[in-house]
Amino acid sequence: MAEKVGFIGLGIMGKPMARNLMQIGHELVVYNRSREKADELAEEGAVVAGSPREVAEQSDVVVTMLPDSPEVREVVAGEDGVFEGIGEGSLLVDMSTISPVVTKELAAEAGKKGVGILDAPVSGGEPGAVEGTLSIMVGGGEEDFERAKPIFDVLGETVVHVGEAGAGQVAKACNQIVVALVIEAVSEALVLGSKAGVNPAKIIDVLSGGLAGNKVMEAKRDFFLEHDFDPGFRVELHHKDLGIALAASREYGVALPITAIVSQMLEALKAKGSGDRDHSAILTLIEDLAQHRIGEGASY
């Protein structure tokens, strides 16, 4: 691809993603708020810009990977932001997980400037970012999607164009709802089963074979059984994501009774100082309620 790519936001996810784009030969212009991370990539051949505006001035396609809606608004539409430097006919690909409402606002502004825009949040965490095996949920126009496809193919394994602007963020919100509720489900099941005397590993084994089977139980098996809650995916990020889902539910008039409660579970985990642990630590809340640590005292 001859297009020049800019990349803004070199955090845990963004840096390996940018690196993957460089390794297949993209000449990359990068920007990060704290300069050291950009300098690291400069040593590997990236051009470091002084602001999001400068990135946009030097790129055909600008990718952003930022923590939350306020950061995306600031970087894209703020002072010295992408919109100040981006040329007509360019494309902005926001891969952050943010509010679909904010995404639609930015899409409207981009439209006025003749700039294409895609929302393309990912799932798969740091390992997926490093290995280029992310799931990417893309919202936006078909032509823009086709234009960004070579980039997505470098970064991800499952790339689905789910709908118009904002649809990618909506799909990501749905994804985070299901993951959080499944963690809660497995936690309640394991604590009941274990306190009733059954070995939690056997519960996971037998449940995996049937309708109760799920990826959380597979991927987080050792997190649950060993109480090893090194992230993984941090509680505080999942809490942020359910905040997005619940804000969207207010926007669209959808009641999400269980999502609302599980969001409170994540709030409680943050309150007890577990915000930086893996989201499977929801288990510890259910354990606390039962005064029982799974696997202890199992009779079998």
Place this chain on the structure above:
Amino acid sequence: MAEKVGFIGLGIMGKPMARNLMQIGHELVVYNRSREKADELAEEGAVVAGSPREVAEQSDVVVTMLPDSPEVREVVAGEDGVFEGIGEGSLLVDMSTISPVVTKELAAEAGKKGVGILDAPVSGGEPGAVEGTLSIMVGGGEEDFERAKPIFDVLGETVVHVGEAGAGQVAKACNQIVVALVIEAVSEALVLGSKAGVNPAKIIDVLSGGLAGNKVMEAKRDFFLEHDFDPGFRVELHHKDLGIALAASREYGVALPITAIVSQMLEALKAKGSGDRDHSAILTLIEDLAQHRIGEGASY
């Protein structure tokens, strides 16, 4: 196997299970409260007994497959029940889904009589019963498990000895917790996503590839997308099963906040006359709350 097998309870699950046992050459003594179902199997070669006691008198291994705890108590420990006819050294295999507390009571009584007992509830529904592909979660002693294994191997595909008496019921309760909560999770996600304008089929597609992936979304895909709620597994049975889980949670001192609420969802479905629909009809409750039927008005 030379052992003579008795089978009590020829309902939707029991009849095909009994038939599978006959087809591999077991000489079967059967009993059912309403006689017609027993007569059907008599035409295929089964011996019809006049009471659970008579079944036990003529069998080395007695299998029961009944709706709920009271029926199992009555058939096993009641007048003309199994315990009145069963000989020392015989084995009782209860494959019903009942309270683990009741299971342990019966196990204690069986022990006094020198009778082996296993709790072996199943998952997999009518298709699993017909095809002999059930998942069987077995609680009880190792020797008894080995003795019943040839029977389990005819009836099921995944057979796991999860622990001592009652452990099978505990595992089944865990299974039903996870299944119910995953249905709730998928329902909330689909209603939010669809009302926000995203095609629910695409949501299932993209979620299936990642950590949100689960068997419910796979097996119930058409139930959700087509609003086809022919069971499947009936709401009223799942409601009964969560009642068992919640009773066990009181017994063992485990708080199950989300299980409790989803059990109320099933209660609400029964109240609105959907007790005989498939449990995936939880979707319709979330749709009602949002005044939105998924798939309608999706912009993409």
